[in-house]
Amino acid sequence: MRVIAFIGLGTMGAPMAANLVKAGFDVVGYNRSRPAVENLVAAGGRAASSVAEAVASAEVAVTMLPDSPDVEAVALGPDGLLAHLPAGALYVDMSSINPAVAVALAAAGAQRDVEVLDAPVSGGEPGARSASLSIMVGGTAEAFARAEPLFAALGTTIVHVGPAGAGQTVKAANQLLVGGHLALLAEAILLLEAAGVAPEGALRVLAGGLAGSTVLDRKSGAMLARSFAPSFRADLHAKDLRIVADLARRSSLVLPTVSTAAQLMNAVVARGNGDLDHAAVLTVVELLSGREPTP
Amino acid sequence: MRVIAFIGLGTMGAPMAANLVKAGFDVVGYNRSRPAVENLVAAGGRAASSVAEAVASAEVAVTMLPDSPDVEAVALGPDGLLAHLPAGALYVDMSSINPAVAVALAAAGAQRDVEVLDAPVSGGEPGARSASLSIMVGGTAEAFARAEPLFAALGTTIVHVGPAGAGQTVKAANQLLVGGHLALLAEAILLLEAAGVAPEGALRVLAGGLAGSTVLDRKSGAMLARSFAPSFRADLHAKDLRIVADLARRSSLVLPTVSTAAQLMNAVVARGNGDLDHAAVLTVVELLSGREPTP
């Protein structure tokens, strides 16, 4: 495995592609808007001017795109990734998308003798930069084994969780928990503030007991400061919670708590704040409670 | 500080009183039902046959009772704790009750020259046994200082979080987070199971990222095994979430996510399972989703 095509050089894709270069791979990048490709070239990669060109001589193709329709647009169709990737190559989609689409991609790949993995990540932009992502992988054991050198250049916790789609399902469960924990933390903080209790000290006690969570550790500072520069954008999280809802519907599950949290995240987006950090869910609880939110 | 009256020798109160004996205090215990008092005597304490008798010569009185009305019944009225505790003594309520009642107790104490602290705990029965509770204390700095030797015999994380009622407010925030995290964990586990993903491995990945929480670490095993022997009873948690709702109402806060989680906990109780562990919230999500829950 030497030549890797990398499609989607955004917040996550750019540092991931650069890490692959650093690890010694020959990375051919493609992105709709051009500057991202030039940055990759500056980092030691090569430029392609279309998806077809990028994948034409690749052993592995990676996509890191926003949502299911984007991945379908890039992967399928006559000009698409699968149409031009050489038979026998491997395709790894690392975007967070609907598990049903991941399953469909695996089937489409099989028809062209291309093995497909769904390998969404967590860890955010910092994790992408420092090559310390968690990677949840769905697909066959053989395909997983082939991709391991690539994953090793991108992350530290790399787990094969099941067959095609399983990676995306685990990522959906991740986003369910994170989205819910954020909404609850916002509600707890407003409860403390409204009662006149200094929240910093209180949250320290809470962090040490059964109420503790990584969201509390990492996000309460931003919430207390009302500082919502995006680490993970609310609109991406709203998209992920729609994936959760779709999964629940297909499995005929009724999931009340995350449904409520999803409405709050949707309200962040509906209010025009989709480009803020997902911690901005606090602003919607403030709004409902008659407090004027900062943004 | 030598003589401590201890009222309420239940799941939590019994090991706490025993720890005070071990630490060298002269503990006079009272409980409505008698066997609990005899156990304390066996552990080296003394028995009282009424609240009045228990507190008559105490320097500190402690209560550890289920709910606000119980504490009011014990503390107020002509036969109550405050009527018989010597002037100058200290009264520490360690039950989880409504902050508004805690504030009222502090005021009632002040009229009789008794300093009052609200000092609810977290850590459960294991924490009570091993004297490793977290204790969230509301009241004056002076009263807190007086109580510290006592707290040191009961817990390890001991924090003065604010004036009267603040301890209970922080405890309410704790229960908000824990109750919500449990409901979300139940929903995530059902999502994984329904999609056919082995949840053990998946939850290990999730635990390492932003989705991690103490609830996930400590409660997912019980949920996966559908084993709900009580560590903390669902009916006590439902009571605590009513305190959260009442606090929210008084502060005119609208808290949608915990409201939803509270309904699920109420449904556990309504179904007659209030004496199961609060992790049994999973059974209600199963029920809504057409899966037959075990209990």
Place this chain on the structure above:
Amino acid sequence: MRVIAFIGLGTMGAPMAANLVKAGFDVVGYNRSRPAVENLVAAGGRAASSVAEAVASAEVAVTMLPDSPDVEAVALGPDGLLAHLPAGALYVDMSSINPAVAVALAAAGAQRDVEVLDAPVSGGEPGARSASLSIMVGGTAEAFARAEPLFAALGTTIVHVGPAGAGQTVKAANQLLVGGHLALLAEAILLLEAAGVAPEGALRVLAGGLAGSTVLDRKSGAMLARSFAPSFRADLHAKDLRIVADLARRSSLVLPTVSTAAQLMNAVVARGNGDLDHAAVLTVVELLSGREPTP
């Protein structure tokens, strides 16, 4: 039955007392703020300067007050209504309050040989003025028979629905339905508007089918016009939905839909709009959806 003491001469009480005067009763009114009493005198009633004075020689006492604590404050205690109402008289509370308090009032009355009815109303200020209220009555059949001439002067639909507290329970069910219907109508209107469908015509079709409701008939005009001059205040409705929640809790019922609607009504109040009409629940749905509400 000739002399009626009437306590609480507000939006509802004032026209009701006036209608009793018109019907030939000797009405002695009391209200905390004085102008309301003077208006009653102008309408042919008599003034009292305390609750005790008002009820001292009454055959029937009526209260029409905001909430449970208000009724308790007026009815109980040494200066209260029950302490001064002659034995053998009848006490009719027409406020919308907690059924549990209504039951307690009936018990307190029984101790003083006073029969008590709970008789909350629906129909709003217009119904109060035109003596066309619906009256839901809880209490004994005898007491109901005694009160019928009085009810006949106030309303048109007068139903004895059960024992003490039953009137308040039926009123709670009424407010459950109305509060929920308002929230749903707001959501339907925003759905139509956002899709660019002219809502007036659409709502006319909906009104004729299974979607029809009195709330749709009477409130959609105000919602479409964003005109929220109060017919029934949002803060009173929020209070009534708290009564619903309390009733549900006591009966261990979990009622998800009205809980959600109650949160929206609470948000109206939390935003400082408790004095607007309850139809202003529309503004909260607008806010969540990123539309700037008018008030």
Place this chain on the structure above:
Amino acid sequence: MRVIAFIGLGTMGAPMAANLVKAGFDVVGYNRSRPAVENLVAAGGRAASSVAEAVASAEVAVTMLPDSPDVEAVALGPDGLLAHLPAGALYVDMSSINPAVAVALAAAGAQRDVEVLDAPVSGGEPGARSASLSIMVGGTAEAFARAEPLFAALGTTIVHVGPAGAGQTVKAANQLLVGGHLALLAEAILLLEAAGVAPEGALRVLAGGLAGSTVLDRKSGAMLARSFAPSFRADLHAKDLRIVADLARRSSLVLPTVSTAAQLMNAVVARGNGDLDHAAVLTVVELLSGREPTP
């Protein structure tokens, strides 16, 4: 307009097609399963053995199918309705489907010189039998005028509510209200029953005031009797509430109350009761409240 092709002869389609025959139209019917076609022939219609055959010489084609994918399957593709309907003909889809699909059908029709109307109905099977449906029509004024004779044979309230898709949007608003009203009625009935108030009398009072609704008039009998023989199936209503959710998402609306009601309807389906009447939403509230539901 003489020859009408009618595709989808189910609960609604069968009586509607029969009414068209009675009104003098030459009706050619097609249905996947054969007996329904034979029933139409018995009623005076004609049989077709494929969609293509049914529409080949029709002036108007009507579809009455369960859901969006069914309509897409029948209308689009090389063997589909639009491929074989003569240019200049009219296509009226009377199913309840996603407005976005209705808009797409109108566009697909325009490319083949076929005018398309979306014309969903309300009134249920009784309304279909008695030709008293309400019909909400989206499309051009010209197409609406052409279809009026056909609509006149099927319903009594026939309203042109806007351009393509508007009929489906109004139907979605209808289902939002009906689904919500059912859930609220269930909650009100359980509140009354649990408090020991005889619900029949209470509901009569409620029906006369602001709480009144067509759902209360028509569905409370079935709920009180726990008799859920289907008039409108819960799974169809769950489908309609998914359309509402999709519409809300596309318009970036957050609609909390109907979201909650939709979860209850989804729980009916998840429990395997999708073929019961939508009033069976009561069983889910019973379940949450620890009452054993009948079905």
